[in-house]
Amino acid sequence: MSIFALQFLWSMSKVSTASVLYIIGSMIFWAFSFVWVKVAYESFEPVSTVLIRLIISSGLLFLFLLLTGKMAAIKKEDYKLILLLSFFEPFMYFMGESFGMQLVSSTLAAVIVSTIPLFATLFAFLFLRERITVWAILGMAISFLGVGTMIFENGFELNASLLGIMLMFVAVLSTIGYSLTLKKLAHRYTAVNIIAYQNFLGIFMFLPFYFLWEHENLMRSTLSADSWLAIVQLAVFASSLAFIFFTKALKVLGVAKSNMFINLIPVFTAVFAWWLRDDVLDGQKAVGIVIVVSGLFVAQIKRINDEA
Template structure:
């Protein structure tokens, strides 16, 4: 496997680990702050960090006429609409169940990438996708009721709508990554997200004070997850297919359940551990054996 492709797969794995932890962090944060306040502060922290880093990022831009429409569409899909749905979803469902819903993303991306990007998935990849989804469904039906999910059906539906936004985001990033560095795209997301969520945050209820623990969670979401996870994911899109990158999202329910168990006290039964193993096998099968790297796609600027 090409070294750059290998780095991309490692970047995707780390991104999924960070995103898996973000479900728990966001779930805890919205218990103290209004969802739109949490997302606004998260975006503002990320945008501030990118302003500091801008001298190293501004060279990764190759603007072409009409790109502003694609760039705004990308930012509208994610973080704007994506976080609107996800932040609301975590008020009604558990972090573990929200993570499970993300299993739909690879199949949704595979279908849309077929029509819009002309990407083809092998039979082995499709089998891997379905095995991974089957494992996630198993985790879902064998899970126990939780007080953290007062209206799981509504919450899971909102998370599904968030996944629809993620599909549009993934396809646009794949189209734009050949002209813009991964971190430039991530910075744009933070700037647009801050402006988008500012009025929504101002219309929300603000607490008299924010606890130190919640402040730490916000810093983690704004710096580590926003910069780290999105930056790594966008970087990987330079070297792997959109469907390959989306295939890694099947690991999100695994990581979110493990973090929920370790940090929120949720418990897994033996059948769920078996389901986690099945998901891992499915993700492995869904990856290409010999990924092809387009020579037209330059390596992304990493700061």
């Protein structure tokens, strides 16, 4: 076992069991979300799925804030920022992810989304002049090689929908805009308050597209119990409890250690999709996942060493 791995395990041995359970719980919920979306799509279209998910999630989060006495009103000077935040996520993020997931597998979607921290580091370097480490550059190169391994075969022939891949990267880039905007709000409000408000505002952003594209079809559709259950699971576990659990764990573990766990989401998604949806997990995809996850770990070596 490498010195880095031993150092990480030693640092983890000093944190509470509750924090580890919180981070693992959030990771499992987010991994399952890529599978639940596919189940929801058996009856619902993308915008309908997101809209119902946001309505349930924002209601649950506001209820949580009220019951815990942690509800905070958004200050007038922050209205534009919270609106911009909601535009990036959930609106643009889910526009990219939801339509993208109609065209690519749950596993590939999870792998592409897992590269968000790498793009965040790159954009912070390019536009904010934040320092970038050699480990981060190496990690990016390794991860992109892994994504390439999953989507190309037989001499660079795409084995996945190009449009689907592009839409998934719209979600990735939307998160970069979200992260840059979030930096201006994060010190003023708790994470749960921010997520509750952004999800609530997102409802009104999706409503016009729901009535324009999907309302008539939804009214005529036969909706299965499995699809309804999947949307409820997305709202309760992926859009609500996962964020609450992650926030609790983040306070104890720190950003770098938390991201180490999140790096494993594509692995769990691949297993869940194979188990529950009979998704094909061949040798090439498995190798691609291993390469991507390895790159994500390499990119964070310096941060883990700093927090250890």
